[in-house]
Amino acid sequence: MAGQGARVDNAELLKELRIDRHQREDAPGSSGRGPWIAGIVVVLLLLIGAAGWWLLGHRAIPVQTATAVAPSAGGEAGAVLQATGYVTARRLATVSAQITGTLTAVLIEEGDHVEKGQILARLDDSGFKAQLEAVKAQADSAHAQVAQVQVQLTQSMHDAARLESLVGRGLVSKQSAEQARSQVAALRAQLNAQQQQARAADAQAAVAQVNFDYCVVRAPFSGVVTTKDAQVGEIISPLSAGGGFTRTGVGTIVDMDSLEVDVDVNEAYIGRVKPGMPAEAVLDAYPDWKIAAHVVAIVPTADRGKATVKVRVALENKDARVVPDMGARVSFLEEKPKPSVSVPQGVLVPATAIVQRDGRSVVFVLDGKQVRQRTVMPATQAYGELRLLPSAIKAGDSVVVSPPETLKDGSDVQIGKP
Incomplete structure (x- = not known):
């Protein structure tokens, strides 16, 4: 009985170890798809590795x-000192008339370029024109009288010469000849006086002509009009009137070719600046624009309040962008070494x-x-x-x-x- 029980138990164990056919078909790796899946995985890994190698090799x-x-050939010049200042004009004029008169025309506007001698304004010239014509008439009259006396003198000289010849032959008295000579002397004196009067009349005519020309205001030099100070109908005068209704100028003209930079240099460093020294100017309005320049002169006086000395710096390149009163910074440069x-x-x-x-x-x-x-x-x-x-x-x-x-x-x- 004991041996039969053992055989039964072993048979049961063998049944448990037996694999069912359906389970065997569903088990992983039991079919032909397993090798294909493994191959696909290997190919993907190879492609990823190749792509990484390609990207690594072509990375910027x-x-x-x-x-x-x-x-x-030459080195650059270094800055030894910097100073600030303003653009100024060496030639600047407020143009006015030399006589008092009423403006009948103003021919300028701000920003206009004018040439030397160009007409800027006109004054009422009716009174000066009448005066000029009057003195010219007086001068013409004086010259006519000079011509009349000249004719009389010529006739008297001929008469005196004839009487002298007659006196020699005893045909006339010596007294008549003397009277003829006296007449010639008197006419000569009269001619001289008349000529002086004619010159005086010419001088008066010249003065009247100058006053008449003053009715036209002209540009004293070529430049640009920066201000227009008077209008048509206003009274202009070279002298300032107490009431304040009289203009003293027509406008202001600036010679742009005379622009330079005036800077204030601390008196402790003025010894580093020399006339003719190269420099470089930078305008506050154009910080990226460097303008070649050089020192013109050192003004021989100091500002007690600021402890500075004024230095004039000339701009070597003229440009329309540079206008008066612009702020500027100037760098004073060392002398450039000469190329050897x-x-x-x-x-x-x-x-x-x-x-x-x-x-x-x-x-x-x-x-x-x-x-x-x-x-x-x-x-x-x-x-x-x-x-x-x-x-x-x-x-x-x-x-x-x-x-x-x-x-x-x-x-x-x-x-x-x-």
Whole structure:
């Protein structure tokens, strides 16, 4: 009985270990689809790895660049002192009439360019014209009387000559000849007086002509009208009237060619400034515009309140943008060294832009978003942190500074901030 029980238990255990057919068909790896799935997974992994390798190989390399510049024979002049001031005009005039009169025409406006002698305004000239005609008539009358006395004198001289000849032959008395000579002398004196009166009349006519010409106001020099101070119908006079209804000027003219900068230099540093010293002016209105200038003169007086000395600075380049009373900053420069040698051929690049590749000195030049490798032969002469490249590089080319080892010819690059 005991042996039969053991055989039953073993049979039951074998049944439990038996795998059902349906379970076997559903078990993983029991069908032919298993190898295909594994193959697809392997292919995907290979594609992802290849894409990563491609992206890594074509990633833009960040670099910094510098511009190749042409060398110059002389060095740059450094600023030794800076001062502030204003643009001023050496030739500026408020134009007025030299007589008192009423304006009948004003021919200028602000901003007009005028030439020397151009008519700016006219005054009422009716009274001066009448006076001129009167004195001219008096002058003409005086000259007519001179001519009349001249004729009388000529006749008297002829009469005296005839009487002298008759006296010699005893036909007339000596008294008649003496009277004839006296008449000639009197007419000569009268002619001289009449000529003096004629000259006086001419002088009066000249004065009247000048007063008449004063009715026309003309530009004393070429320039630009900056203000218009009077209108038609107003009274203008060279003298200021107490009531304030009389204008003393028609307008103001500025000679733009005479513009310069007046700056106040601290008296503690005035010893650094010399006449003729080069300078550079920058207007407050145009901070990026540098104007070449030079020192004209140092005014020999100091401002006690500000402890400054005025310095006149001339602008070497005239421009319509420069107008009077503009604020300016002036940098006084050192004297530029005079060139002792000729300008070398080639361009200057930072020394860090030159690297070794395969035993050769090369420079990487920016070409769009890529770089091109160029073989160079640097000159032996050094220029501080720059090196001279006689060939292969042109002025204005952008070269890579400190190129990394991974940078090759044709590599994609990305310009980074220094």
